Amino acid sequence: MSVVKMENAVKNYKVGKVEVPALRGLTLSIEKGEFTAIAGPSGSGKTTLLNLFGCLDKPTSGKVFIEEHDIITLNPDQLADVRNHHIGFIFQSFNLIPVLTAFENVEFPLVLLNELPAHRKTRVMEMLESVGIGDLAGRRPGEMSGGQQQRVAIARALVKHPDYVLADEPTANIDTKTGQEILDLMREMNQKHKTTFIFSTHDPKVMRFARRLIMIRDGQIESDERQ
Amino acid sequence: MFKIALRNIFRNKRRSVLTGLSIAVAVMIAVYLWSLISGIMDDLFDNMIRLNYGHVRILNTDYVKRERLLPLEANIKDYQAVARLADADRNVTLTVGRIKFGVLLEYKGKNKPVFGTGIVPENESPISHLDQKIVEGRMIEMGKEEMNLGASLARELGLKLGDTLTVVTQTAYGSITAMNLKIVGIFSYGVQSMDKTTFFIPLDRAQKLLDLENSATEIFIFIKDKNKGPEVAKEIRAKLDLAYPGKYMAKAWQEQELLYFYMVIARNVYAGLYFLVLFLASFTILNTMFMSVLERTKEIGMMKALGMKNRQVMGIVMLEALLIGTIASFIGAIWGSGIAYYLATRGLDFTATFETMGTINFPISSVYHALFSWGIVFFGFCMGILFSVAAAVPPALRAAKMEPTESLKEI
Ligand SMILES: Nc1ncnc2c1ncn2[C@@H]1O[C@H](COP(=O)(O)OP(=O)(O)OP(=O)(O)O)[C@@H](O)[C@H]1O
Ligand SMILES: [Mg+2]
Numbered sequence: 180m181s182v183v184k185m186e187n188a189v190k191n192y193k194v195g196k197v198e199v200p201a202l203r204g205l206t207l208s209i210e211k212g213e214f215t216a217i218a219g220p221s222g223s224g225k226t227t228l229l230n231l232f233g234c235l236d237k238p239t240s241g242k243v244f245i246e247e248h249d250i251i252t253l254n255p256d257q258l259a260d261v262r263n264h265h266i267g268f269i270f271q272s273f274n275l276i277p278v279l280t281a282f283e284n285v286e287f288p289l290v291l292l293n294e295l296p297a298h299r300k301t302r303v304m305e306m307l308e309s310v311g312i313g314d315l316a317g318r319r320p321g322e323m324s325g326g327q328q329q330r331v332a333i334a335r336a337l338v339k340h341p342d343y344v345l346a347d348e349p350t351a352n353i354d355t356k357t358g359q360e361i362l363d364l365m366r367e368m369n370q371k372h373k374t375t376f377i378f379s380t381h382d383p384k385v386m387r388f389a390r391r392l393i394m395i396r397d398g399q400i401e402s403d404e405r406q
Numbered sequence: 407m408f409k410i411a412l413r414n415i416f417r418n419k420r421r422s423v424l425t426g427l428s429i430a431v432a433v434m435i436a437v438y439l440w441s442l443i444s445g446i447m448d449d450l451f452d453n454m455i456r457l458n459y460g461h462v463r464i465l466n467t468d469y470v471k472r473e474r475l476l477p478l479e480a481n482i483k484d485y486q487a488v489a490r491l492a493d494a495d496r497n498v499t500l501t502v503g504r505i506k507f508g509v510l511l512e513y514k515g516k517n518k519p520v521f522g523t524g525i526v527p528e529n530e531s532p533i534s535h536l537d538q539k540i541v542e543g544r545m546i547e548m549g550k551e552e553m554n555l556g557a558s559l560a561r562e563l564g565l566k567l568g569d570t571l572t573v574v575t576q577t578a579y580g581s582i583t584a585m586n587l588k589i590v591g592i593f594s595y596g597v598q599s600m601d602k603t604t605f606f607i608p609l610d611r612a613q614k615l616l617d618l619e620n621s622a623t624e625i626f627i628f629i630k631d632k633n634k635g636p637e638v639a640k641e642i643r644a645k646l647d648l649a650y651p652g653k654y655m656a657k658a659w660q661e662q663e664l665l666y667f668y669m670v671i672a673r674n675v676y677a678g679l680y681f682l683v684l685f686l687a688s689f690t691i692l693n694t695m696f697m698s699v700l701e702r703t704k705e706i707g708m709m710k711a712l713g714m715k716n717r718q719v720m721g722i723v724m725l726e727a728l729l730i731g732t733i734a735s736f737i738g739a740i741w742g743s744g745i746a747y748y749l750a751t752r753g754l755d756f757t758a759t760f761e762t763m764g765t766i767n768f769p770i771s772s773v774y775h776a777l778f779s780w781g782i783v784f785f786g787f788c789m790g791i792l793f794s795v796a797a798a799v800p801p802a803l804r805a806a807k808m809e810p811t812e813s814l815k816e817i
Contacts, residue, residue, distance in 0.1 A: 226814050226815075229814060230811050230814060233711065233810075233814075235711055235809070235810040235811045235813070235814065236809075236810075236811050255715075255716060256715050256716070259710065259713045259714065259715045259716075260713065262711060262712065262713045262810075263712070263713025264713075268708070268711050268712060268813070270813060270814065271814075271816055272704075272816065274704065274705065274708040274813060276410065276705060276708075276709070277417070277705075278410060278413035278414055278416070278417055279409070279410065279413070283409065287709075287712065288712050288713065291712060291713050291714055291718075292713075335712075347814050347816075348816075351816075
């Protein structure tokens with residue numbers, strides 16, 4: 180059974196009066212537990228694809244299914260619920276809430292899920308420990324290095340045990356060595372929690388690391404290989 | 407959520423402080439301005455009631471039409487009998503007859519149009535507080551040819567205590583009449599219209615001078631609760647209509663067009679200023695909230711990507727405005743009440759201003775006292791919050807409309 184899939188998805192952006200095609204009829208299915216990299220040159224449509232998988236946007240035509248449910252008909256609040264319950268996000272520039280501590284940032288998705296405070300506390304601490312920054316719980320993003328911030332972001336994405344995690348160029352804003360550590364961590368989480376990961380990159384080293392590599396160009400799939 | 411909103415305020419401290427300051431200052435101005443205007447208005451009304459209208463006033467129906475001319479022929483005959491009608495009402499605490507008349511005062515070649523009022527001296531204390539306003543000499547006494555003169559008027563005419571001056575005027579029937587009156591006391595109300603243009607003489611002397619034996623032109627009625635004026639006036643009117651159909655009428659101070667007119671003006675001017683001040687302040691909130699929301703486009707997009715709903719995003723922005731607004735309004739209300747309290751106890755002296763403005767026709771005191779009331783302070787506080795929150799609605803809507811896809815955009 181697929182965790183998320185799209186059928187014949189087309190996405191056009193309107194720039195003024197011109198329609199810019201970003202995805203040209205893409206069909207793609209991600210299975211549970213996969214560790215997938217989406218690669219391709221700049222402007223090939225990676226972010227657009229992740230937007231659709233992330234229920235952040237709807238395709239111009241075609242369909243997107245999450246656990247076999249069509250999301251096209253959902254309204255913005257329902258989409259927010261789907262994201263809240265099923266999807267974790269990791270961003271290129273970490274995108275933590277600067278006024279909250281690491282602990283509170285990781286706690287944030289659980290607050291949105293209305294989890295009880297006591298329950299939240301143990302889950303958050305567990306998660307921070309498992310990404311290796313249990314001792315930084317009280318720090319704010321501004322007081323942490325890029326790698327540490329990205330670890331917080333991973334903890335935030337995983338803390339609610341989502342069906343899959345989307346990461347748009349998660350290593351682009353950190354140095355190679357730290358990037359490798361982050362990838363190792365993601366892989367570790369993938370194996371330990373069986374969490375499905377879908378991430379985009381244009382770094383060949385990162386591509387090699389993936390279990391499944393999907394190359395896209397001009398909004399179409401060029402190749403799709405499992406290693 | 408609360409935590410996020412609260413900490414967001416501290417994110418850009420200078421901006422929050424500036425926003426807060428503008429709200430605080432607006433609330434402060436609103437509070438003390440209202441206190442001051444209320445104080446001035448209350449003082450004006452109080453003076454007008456005590457000096458010009460009483461709580462309820464009985465007049466000859468013809469007098470009402472030409473009150474400006476002080477038509478003595480339109481008087482109240484046997485005024486004591488009429489006053490007794492009103493006395494029967496249990497709300498009434500005091501009824502007193504008066505005669506107000508115009509004269510051309512002449513002294514050592516200078517002459518000046520002024521107003522004389524015939525009063526019952528022993529009843530004057532609760533009405534015009536004349537006994538407390540005498541600065542030199544003593545009050546006039548019934549039956550004696552004496553007068554109390556306004557201080558500014560005395561100065562202007564070069565009159566002093568003990569001087570005797572001849573008052574020449576017309577009687578109710580148009581013939582010329584005169585009386586020599588000795589100045590036994592000089593009063594000062596700190597109210598230009600009183601001190602500069604009036605004098606008091608005993609009622610019986612006024613009756614004699616004006617050929618108005620046993621009559622008065624006005625009967626002032628004072629009641630326990632001045633807010634009940636219209637009710638009492640209505641009852642008295644009914645009685646008057648029975649006893650003297652069509653002849654006399656009673657008017658409560660609230661029914662005086664002039665007072666009503668001032669009241670409306672004061673209220674409108676104040677409301678206008680009040681809302682203008684708050685409106686300007688709410689623009690700064692609108693502005694800074696917009697800035698801070700637009701700055702956080704990516705962050706808000708991220709929060710929405712994580713599953714935050716539109717109204718929750720709105721809520722955070724509104725909560726921020728509410729917090730700033732509450733704190734700032736609180737500070738502003740304290741400042742405002744401080745100033746209002748100071749103005750209430752110390753007063754604001756406008757004597758000099760009024761002197762240069764010449765004679766003013768209504769009894770406004772030269773020293774303003776603000777009216778200090780927690781109601782005004784609290785209202786200002788609430789309005790500050792209300793305007794802050796209202797001004798945050800557009801930026802909050804803007805935040806709610808932001809797309810979650812913003813979170814994945816990289817510049
Ligand atoms: N909001 C938008 N409005 C208009 N055009 C857009 C928008 N987002 C993306 N595009 C266009 O769609 C195409 C695909 O963009 P997308 O961001 O998906 O590429 P990408 O593979 O993520 O690129 P990069 O590696 O630079 O992040 C590009 O041609 C881009 O210019
Ligand atoms: Mg991209």
